[in-house]
Amino acid sequence: MLRLIAVAAGVVVLAGCAAPQTSTVTVLAAASLTDALDEASAAYRAEHPDVEIVVGYGGSSALAEQIVSGAPADVFFAANEATMQTVVDASLAVDPEVLLTNTLELVVPAGNPGEVRGLADLADPQLVVALCDPSVPCGAAAVQLLDLAGVTASVDTYEDDVRAALTKVALGEVDAALVYRTDVAAAGDAVEGIEIPEAASVVNRYPVALLADAADPAAAQEFLDFLRSAEGREVFERAGFVAP
Incomplete structure:
Protein backbone atom coordinates (compact mmCIF):
# COMPACT_ATOMS: atom_id res chain seq x y z
CA MET A 1 0.00 0.00 0.00
CA LEU A 2 2.81 2.39 0.84
CA ARG A 3 4.45 1.75 -2.47
CA LEU A 4 1.28 2.55 -4.40
CA ILE A 5 0.90 5.83 -2.58
CA ALA A 6 4.48 6.78 -3.41
CA VAL A 7 3.97 6.10 -7.11
CA ALA A 8 0.79 8.14 -7.13
CA ALA A 9 2.56 11.00 -5.42
CA GLY A 10 5.31 10.81 -8.02
CA VAL A 11 2.73 11.12 -10.78
CA VAL A 12 1.35 14.27 -9.15
CA VAL A 13 4.82 15.82 -8.97
CA LEU A 14 5.54 15.03 -12.61
CA ALA A 15 2.23 16.51 -13.70
CA GLY A 16 3.03 19.65 -11.77
CA CYS A 17 6.33 19.98 -13.64
CA ALA A 18 4.78 19.58 -17.09
CA ALA A 19 5.47 22.41 -19.54
CA PRO A 20 2.56 24.81 -20.06
CA GLN A 21 0.52 24.25 -23.20
CA ASN A 102 -2.96 54.28 -45.25
CA THR A 103 -2.27 56.33 -48.37
CA LEU A 104 0.04 56.06 -51.35
CA GLU A 105 3.31 57.86 -51.93
CA LEU A 106 5.67 58.04 -54.88
CA VAL A 107 8.96 56.30 -54.10
CA VAL A 108 12.31 56.51 -55.90
CA PRO A 109 15.77 55.05 -55.22
CA ALA A 110 18.12 57.03 -52.98
CA GLY A 111 19.48 59.97 -54.93
CA ASN A 112 16.50 59.90 -57.33
CA PRO A 113 18.56 58.98 -60.42
CA GLY A 114 15.51 59.27 -62.67
CA GLU A 115 14.87 62.83 -61.46
CA VAL A 116 11.23 62.05 -60.75
CA ARG A 117 9.29 65.01 -59.39
CA GLY A 118 5.65 63.94 -59.38
CA LEU A 119 2.93 61.65 -60.69
CA ALA A 120 3.08 63.12 -64.20
CA ASP A 121 6.60 61.71 -64.60
CA LEU A 122 5.20 58.17 -64.47
CA ALA A 123 3.94 58.74 -68.02
CA ASP A 124 7.52 59.11 -69.28
CA PRO A 125 8.43 55.97 -71.28
CA GLN A 126 12.12 56.67 -70.62
CA LEU A 127 11.61 55.87 -66.94
CA VAL A 128 11.28 52.35 -65.54
CA VAL A 129 8.09 52.28 -63.49
CA ALA A 130 6.65 49.63 -61.15
CA LEU A 131 3.11 49.45 -59.85
CA CYS A 132 1.28 46.86 -57.80
CA ASP A 133 -0.99 44.64 -59.83
CA PRO A 134 -4.48 46.17 -59.98
CA SER A 135 -5.91 43.01 -58.39
CA VAL A 136 -4.27 43.85 -55.04
CA PRO A 137 -5.20 46.83 -52.84
CA CYS A 138 -2.12 48.95 -53.53
CA GLY A 139 -2.63 48.44 -57.26
CA ALA A 140 -6.32 49.27 -57.12
CA ALA A 141 -5.48 52.44 -55.17
CA ALA A 142 -2.78 53.35 -57.72
CA VAL A 143 -5.26 53.04 -60.58
CA GLN A 144 -7.70 55.28 -58.74
CA LEU A 145 -5.01 57.82 -57.91
CA LEU A 146 -3.65 57.99 -61.45
CA ASP A 147 -7.17 58.39 -62.85
CA LEU A 148 -7.81 61.19 -60.38
CA ALA A 149 -4.63 62.96 -61.46
CA GLY A 150 -5.29 62.35 -65.17
CA VAL A 151 -2.02 60.45 -65.64
CA THR A 152 -1.56 57.43 -67.90
CA ALA A 153 1.48 55.69 -66.45
CA SER A 154 4.02 53.92 -68.66
CA VAL A 155 4.29 50.78 -66.52
CA ASP A 156 7.16 48.35 -66.99
CA THR A 157 6.28 45.84 -64.27
CA TYR A 158 3.28 44.95 -62.15
CA GLU A 159 4.10 43.36 -58.78
CA ASP A 160 2.11 40.89 -56.69
CA ASP A 161 2.30 43.00 -53.53
CA VAL A 162 3.55 46.36 -52.33
CA ARG A 163 6.76 45.03 -50.78
CA ALA A 164 7.79 43.53 -54.10
CA ALA A 165 7.39 46.94 -55.75
CA LEU A 166 9.29 48.62 -52.92
CA THR A 167 12.15 46.10 -53.21
CA LYS A 168 12.61 46.88 -56.91
CA VAL A 169 12.96 50.56 -56.05
CA ALA A 170 15.39 49.94 -53.18
CA LEU A 171 17.56 47.79 -55.45
CA GLY A 172 17.55 50.45 -58.17
CA GLU A 173 15.80 48.15 -60.64
CA VAL A 174 13.13 50.75 -61.34
CA ASP A 175 13.10 54.55 -61.30
CA ALA A 176 9.82 54.94 -59.45
CA ALA A 177 6.84 53.14 -57.95
CA LEU A 178 3.66 53.88 -56.06
CA VAL A 179 3.64 52.29 -52.60
CA TYR A 180 2.15 53.11 -49.22
CA ARG A 181 3.71 55.90 -47.20
CA THR A 182 4.39 53.36 -44.43
CA ASP A 183 6.50 51.29 -46.81
CA VAL A 184 8.59 54.33 -47.73
CA ALA A 185 9.25 54.90 -44.04
CA ALA A 186 10.13 51.24 -43.47
CA ALA A 187 12.72 51.26 -46.29
CA GLY A 188 14.76 53.99 -44.61
CA ASP A 189 17.70 55.51 -46.47
CA ALA A 190 17.44 53.05 -49.37
CA VAL A 191 14.66 55.12 -50.95
CA GLU A 192 13.19 58.60 -51.06
CA GLY A 193 9.51 59.44 -50.84
CA ILE A 194 7.67 62.09 -52.83
CA GLU A 195 4.33 63.13 -51.36
CA ILE A 196 1.36 63.37 -53.71
CA PRO A 197 -1.37 65.91 -52.88
CA GLU A 198 -4.07 63.82 -54.55
CA ALA A 199 -3.23 60.79 -52.36
CA ALA A 200 -5.32 62.20 -49.51
CA SER A 201 -8.40 61.46 -51.63
CA VAL A 202 -7.52 57.78 -52.07
CA VAL A 203 -7.43 56.15 -48.64
CA ASN A 204 -6.95 52.45 -48.00
CA ARG A 205 -8.88 51.15 -44.99
Missing part, protein backbone atom coordinates in the same frame (compact mmCIF):
# COMPACT_ATOMS: atom_id res chain seq x y z
CA THR A 22 1.36 26.62 -26.06
CA SER A 23 -1.31 28.05 -28.36
CA THR A 24 -0.61 29.08 -31.95
CA VAL A 25 -2.39 31.95 -33.67
CA THR A 26 -1.97 32.01 -37.45
CA VAL A 27 -2.45 35.39 -39.11
CA LEU A 28 -2.65 36.12 -42.84
CA ALA A 29 -1.85 39.80 -43.40
CA ALA A 30 -1.24 42.36 -46.13
CA ALA A 31 2.44 42.75 -47.06
CA SER A 32 2.38 46.44 -46.12
CA LEU A 33 1.80 45.43 -42.49
CA THR A 34 5.03 43.42 -42.27
CA ASP A 35 7.20 45.59 -40.02
CA ALA A 36 4.48 46.94 -37.77
CA LEU A 37 2.70 43.61 -37.30
CA ASP A 38 6.00 41.84 -36.60
CA GLU A 39 6.67 44.42 -33.88
CA ALA A 40 3.16 44.09 -32.47
CA SER A 41 3.44 40.30 -32.45
CA ALA A 42 6.76 40.45 -30.60
CA ALA A 43 5.25 42.81 -28.02
CA TYR A 44 2.33 40.45 -27.52
CA ARG A 45 4.62 37.43 -27.17
CA ALA A 46 6.60 39.25 -24.49
CA GLU A 47 3.42 39.47 -22.44
CA HIS A 48 2.06 36.05 -23.48
CA PRO A 49 5.00 33.63 -23.84
CA ASP A 50 2.57 30.71 -24.06
CA VAL A 51 1.18 31.98 -27.39
CA GLU A 52 2.99 31.60 -30.71
CA ILE A 53 2.07 34.15 -33.40
CA VAL A 54 2.70 32.91 -36.95
CA VAL A 55 2.15 35.50 -39.69
CA GLY A 56 2.01 34.93 -43.44
CA TYR A 57 2.30 38.08 -45.57
CA GLY A 58 1.24 38.69 -49.17
CA GLY A 59 -1.14 40.50 -51.45
CA SER A 60 -4.53 40.79 -49.73
CA SER A 61 -6.50 39.42 -52.68
CA ALA A 62 -4.32 36.32 -52.89
CA LEU A 63 -4.62 35.77 -49.14
CA ALA A 64 -8.40 36.12 -49.31
CA GLU A 65 -8.52 33.48 -52.04
CA GLN A 66 -6.39 31.17 -49.91
CA ILE A 67 -8.76 31.55 -46.97
CA VAL A 68 -11.81 30.86 -49.12
CA SER A 69 -10.02 27.82 -50.54
CA GLY A 70 -9.52 26.41 -47.06
CA ALA A 71 -6.07 27.62 -45.98
CA PRO A 72 -5.79 27.22 -42.19
CA ALA A 73 -5.72 30.60 -40.46
CA ASP A 74 -7.18 32.30 -37.40
CA VAL A 75 -7.03 36.01 -38.28
CA PHE A 76 -7.15 37.95 -41.56
CA PHE A 77 -5.75 41.49 -41.75
CA ALA A 78 -6.38 43.00 -45.19
CA ALA A 79 -5.28 46.22 -46.86
CA ASN A 80 -8.74 47.14 -48.10
CA GLU A 81 -12.36 46.33 -47.45
CA ALA A 82 -13.01 44.77 -50.85
CA THR A 83 -10.68 41.84 -50.19
CA MET A 84 -12.13 41.34 -46.72
CA GLN A 85 -15.59 41.28 -48.29
CA THR A 86 -14.56 38.22 -50.30
CA VAL A 87 -14.02 36.38 -47.03
CA VAL A 88 -17.20 37.82 -45.50
CA ASP A 89 -19.23 36.64 -48.50
CA ALA A 90 -17.89 33.12 -47.89
CA SER A 91 -19.13 33.36 -44.28
CA LEU A 92 -15.57 32.98 -43.01
CA ALA A 93 -14.92 36.36 -41.34
CA VAL A 94 -16.39 37.27 -37.96
CA ASP A 95 -17.25 40.95 -37.41
CA PRO A 96 -14.48 42.69 -39.42
CA GLU A 97 -13.35 46.02 -38.04
CA VAL A 98 -11.36 48.72 -39.84
CA LEU A 99 -8.34 49.26 -37.62
CA LEU A 100 -6.01 51.43 -39.75
CA THR A 101 -5.80 53.64 -42.82
CA TYR A 206 -7.41 48.07 -43.29
CA PRO A 207 -9.99 45.68 -41.76
CA VAL A 208 -9.06 42.83 -39.44
CA ALA A 209 -11.24 39.89 -38.46
CA LEU A 210 -11.32 36.64 -36.56
CA LEU A 211 -11.90 33.76 -38.97
CA ALA A 212 -14.83 31.42 -38.50
CA ASP A 213 -12.64 28.32 -38.82
CA ALA A 214 -10.05 29.48 -36.28
CA ALA A 215 -8.37 26.53 -34.58
CA ASP A 216 -8.16 28.37 -31.24
CA PRO A 217 -10.71 31.20 -31.39
CA ALA A 218 -10.11 32.26 -27.78
CA ALA A 219 -6.37 32.77 -28.31
CA ALA A 220 -6.97 34.47 -31.66
CA GLN A 221 -9.53 36.82 -30.11
CA GLU A 222 -7.10 37.77 -27.34
CA PHE A 223 -4.47 38.67 -29.94
CA LEU A 224 -7.05 40.71 -31.87
CA ASP A 225 -7.97 42.53 -28.67
CA PHE A 226 -4.30 43.42 -28.22
CA LEU A 227 -4.06 44.81 -31.77
CA ARG A 228 -7.11 46.95 -31.04
CA SER A 229 -5.75 48.15 -27.70
CA ALA A 230 -3.94 51.45 -27.14
CA GLU A 231 -0.61 49.57 -26.97
CA GLY A 232 -1.24 47.78 -30.25
CA ARG A 233 -2.45 50.89 -32.05
CA GLU A 234 0.62 52.80 -30.89
CA VAL A 235 2.86 50.32 -32.72
CA PHE A 236 1.01 50.90 -35.98
CA GLU A 237 0.94 54.65 -35.54
CA ARG A 238 4.72 54.71 -35.10
CA ALA A 239 4.97 52.94 -38.45
CA GLY A 240 2.91 55.70 -40.09
CA PHE A 241 -0.54 54.12 -40.14
CA VAL A 242 -3.47 56.33 -39.13
CA ALA A 243 -6.54 55.46 -37.11
CA PRO A 244 -9.78 55.57 -39.17
